[in-house]
Amino acid sequence: MTLPVPHLDDRTFLDLVTEARERIRQSCPGWTDLSAHDPGIALLEAFAYLTEVMIYRLNQLPEKAYVAFLNLLGVAQHAPSVAWADVRFTRTAGGSGPIRIPAGTRVAAARGADPRPVVFVTTEPALLPAGQVEVTVRMHHCEPVEAELLGLGTGQPGQVLRAARAPLARTAEPLDLLLGVEVPAGTVELGAAAREHEGRTFEIWRPVDSFAGVGPQAKVYRVDRCSGTVTFAPALDLRDPPEPHATAVGGATDGDAGP
Template sequence: MTLPVPHLDDRGFLDLVTEARERIRQSCPAWTDLSAHDPGMALVETFAHLTEVMIYRLNQLPEKAYVSFLNLLGVTRHAPTAAWADVRFTRTGTDRGAVRIPAGLRVAAARGADPRPVVFVTTEPTLLPADETSVTVRMHHCEPVEAELLGVGTGQPGQVLRATHAPLTHTAEALDLLLGVEVPAGTVELGAAAREYDGRTFEIWQPVDSFAGLGPQAKAYLVDRCSGTVIFAPALDLRPAAGATPRGEVAADAAAPASTVPPVTVAAV
């Protein structure tokens, strides 16, 4: 069941005219002719009509206001999802050896009415085994981005970084977005996910919907895929009010990056 939508102002034409009549009686007792034939009442009814039109427009809350209210509540839009297709690669030559299909290979769909063809790209490498005649590969209509440097961590809570390639689209792959924080080689915690890139080690942090309930050592972040914004945990101000028992200064909701961030592997249209 949908929620009822309240009217911000439910007054109509008759309500406005009646309210004006009462105000006239209170503030202008010399005005005794309040019939519809009075020129003054004709002006009152004209303004009541115009006010009713304004109230109607007020109750048609624009989409921009809805979006602003949702932003205040921390509600974000669903990110776009890349179209995908299963494409079959078939061997045509006499060579029966294994054939490697690299990531980033592009295939254009047949042109229709639109002069710009739709291009699909492989996001993961695939191997056509020896002696096999074909292999099916899932391809996406997106632009893969590898190892984009978002920025440099300061160690301060509440850091906000933005990706150059936005929006960060969803794909059918299990891992279509990875964010890593650079750590010294050999210092990755036991059981933590990490990746090597360009001779450097990056520890993979986890996306969350909220920082509530996380410990100060939790390596997590919020991401708004539509705008390409990455937000790290803010800090809570625990300084006591006047006369209260001291409880400390500030406490972080989760960890904050203090080194280079990331690389990030994303699929962005």
């Protein structure tokens, strides 16, 4: 349950007009015609309308301030989730061998009176085995992006990179987002995940919600799916603190008098 957002000013158009009419009766007793066709009342209602618009914009401040405070605390918004559907592919007459359904296969669905169809796409390859008539494949209403180059590493801590298109929506697939850092061939640590792309090796890094408690050698990153930004860990000073020592300035020690 969300907390109600308070209004800084809850007056409406009718409240403003009623308040102004009451003030007219008190301050201008000679103004007796307060009907809607009076020119003065027409101007009053016009200004009341403009004031109501200003009050509406003023009341948006608490929500904006709330979001700004959450950003300062490092709280990220939930990324949008894409629609998905299980689509059944049926074999047509004229063959019984296996049929591969590659990732990126698109299926369009009608959208009622709207001429633009709803397009669903496969995010993982599928296979219709030999001898089977049909296979069910999960498809998503999204635009898959494969092997996008986010940027080049500078070696500096806390580097921030941004995807070309945001938001990075969530799908029903467990691995809907992978981030790899290029490493020399043959240097991937034993047990580490890696992928090959165009003859280059990319070691898969792990997303985390926070860098707290992360060691200096951890290969992790934070991702804000709403803005499409990827942040790497900041620098950590793991050196031992210096030994405490005393320094005498303008004083005297061991009974020797200073100047």
